[in-house]
Amino acid sequence: MLSLVIMKNLGFEVLPLFVKTPFYTKNEVVLKKQLEPYGVTLHIKEDFEEYMRLLENPRFGYGKNLNPCIDCKIFFYKKAKELMEEVGASFVVTGEVLGQRPMSQRSYTVLRTIEKHAELTDLVLRPLSAQCLPETQMEREGLIDRERLYCIQGRTRKKQLELAQSFGIENFESPAGGCLLTDPQFSQRLKEMLNRKDELNNPKAIELLKIGRHFRIDGYKLVVSRNEAETREILENFGDLPLIRCLDSPCAVGVFLKEPHMDTILKAAAIVKRYSKKAQNLLFKGSREFIIDTKPIKDEEIENYRIGGTNA
Numbered sequence: 001m002l003s004l005v006i007m008k009n010l011g012f013e014v015l016p017l018f019v020k021t022p023f024y025t026k027n028e029v030v031l032k033k034q035l036e037p038y039g040v041t042l043h044i045k046e047d048f049e050e051y052m053r054l055l056e057n058p059r060f061g062y063g064k065n066l067n068p069c070i071d072c073k074i075f076f077y078k079k080a081k082e083l084m085e086e087v088g089a090s091f092v093v094t095g096e097v098l099g100q101r102p103m104s105q106r107s108y109t110v111l112r113t114i115e116k117h118a119e120l121t122d123l124v125l126r127p128l129s130a131q132c133l134p135e136t137q138m139e140r141e142g143l144i145d146r147e148r149l150y151c152i153q154g155r156t157r158k159k160q161l162e163l164a165q166s167f168g169i170e171n172f173e174s175p176a177g178g179c180l181l182t183d184p185q186f187s188q189r190l191k192e193m194l195n196r197k198d199e200l201n202n203p204k205a206i207e208l209l210k211i212g213r214h215f216r217i218d219g220y221k222l223v224v225s226r227n228e229a230e231t232r233e234i235l236e237n238f239g240d241l242p243l244i245r246c247l248d249s250p251c252a253v254g255v256f257l258k259e260p261h262m263d264t265i266l267k268a269a270a271i272v273k274r275y276s277k278k279a280q281n282l283l284f285k286g287s288r289e290f291i292i293d294t295k296p297i298k299d300e301e302i303e304n305y306r307i308g309g310t311n312a
């Protein structure tokens with residue numbers, strides 16, 4: 001938002017771009033609302049398959065968790081380059097601040113590496129840190145007055161908040177968070193899936209990572225809802241997948257990504273029962289339907305199947 005206002009104040013037409021990833025929780029509806037006062041149209045780009053490929057095997061590795069920040073930034077830059085070429089724009093502007101993030105913004109060398117791999121060398125302007133970075137092509141050519149840019153560095157957001165106030169920007173995103181790949185528990189769940197291509201290529205499997213308790217039984221993934229809202233979400237959004245639910249009272253629901261064999265269904269039913277103690281009978285609903293009468297699994301046994309911490 002700050003970079004957008006700076007560039008507009010310098011007289012440029014700005015086309016904001018939101019690059020969606022399957023793991024970013026902020027959404028475009030909120031962004032569109034925040035951009036309304038500036039009379040700009042939000043462009044959106046995403047590519048599930050390309051993102052999953054980079055996540056599987058990031059050239060520059062992962063951060064503290066499963067966050068491939070440098071490769072992810074290269075992906076963002078590439079999408080910006082695509083838009084730049086589609087609309088005939090002259091260069092790309094970002095809100096990056098030198099030294100703000102430990103991985104992808106830690107040094108000028110990293111920023112240059114990202115530019116190079118996105119084939120945008122010298123074509124990325126970072127108005128918030130430009131004065132403490134070498135001149136870009138746009139500055140050398142006199143397209144931008146460097147004196148009207150800033151030299152903000154480091155992790156504190158103090159200067160940015162002061163600028164937001166001076167520009168009258170009131171409605172903006174919290175600067176931190178939003179990416180599930182930096183969450184240790186989420187990363188553990190995802191890591192468990194990394195060598196399972198069929199699940200990794202399945203957007204529903206990725207969506208399911210965001211909710212419930214996760215189990216692996218005989219190679220099959222089972223997700224069990226933790227509360228009423230998750231039960232509703234599974235029934236509404238994943239109701240076409242094989243399910244175990246209660247027949248007679250409100251309870252947890254378990255969902256598989258694909259239909260397992262009978263002995264796996266029975267093990268899963270005992271897990272669902274563990275979280276639905278009031279329920280009498282359970283119902284399996286897949287290519288066929290049948291009632292299951294089972295006892296809850298024992299606490300010491302359930303841990304043999306659980307993925308990614310207790311999260312109960």
Ligand code: SF4
Pocket residue numbers: 021024067068069070072073104179180181182
């Ligand atoms: S925190 Fe997440 S969205 Fe941000 S660069 Fe890293 S992987 Fe990408």
